Amino acid sequence: MRYASRMIIVLVEIGLEAGSAERARDAIRTMEEATHKEEGCLTYAFSVDLTDNRRMRVTECWRSLDDVAAHMKTPHMAAFGAAIAEIKPTSVTIKAYEVAREVQLPR
Secondary structure, X not given: OOOOOOXXXXXXXXXXXXXXXXXXXXXXXXXXXXXHOOOXXXXXXXXXXXOOOXXXXXXXXXXXXXXXXXXXXXXXXHHHXXXXXXXXXXXXXXXXXXXXXOOOOOO
16 A cells, blocks of 8 residues: 655653563664664654653654554564563553644744
8 A cells, every 4th residue: 555655753652650661671672773774764762751750652753654554564563562562551542643844943
């Protein structure tokens, strides 16, 4: 399937038990490194909320929806999904946005 060629932004928020993100550190590192090498990956970064370590976020920018679709089928995505399941997230929210262009913010 071929999708329109606009930048895709994916924002993921994962609710966790306090401190459980640390148990997934190796899986997160592997996921980031492998994903950065994928065709169409512009940004892929994990973060833990500085004021609430029960909340982890993934910020993704992709060249196209086709690139996101390919990413979802990778072996490292499957391995990461299994690793996250082991730390038993309390919630997962995923939102994706199709963006026509990047703009400069006013100063």
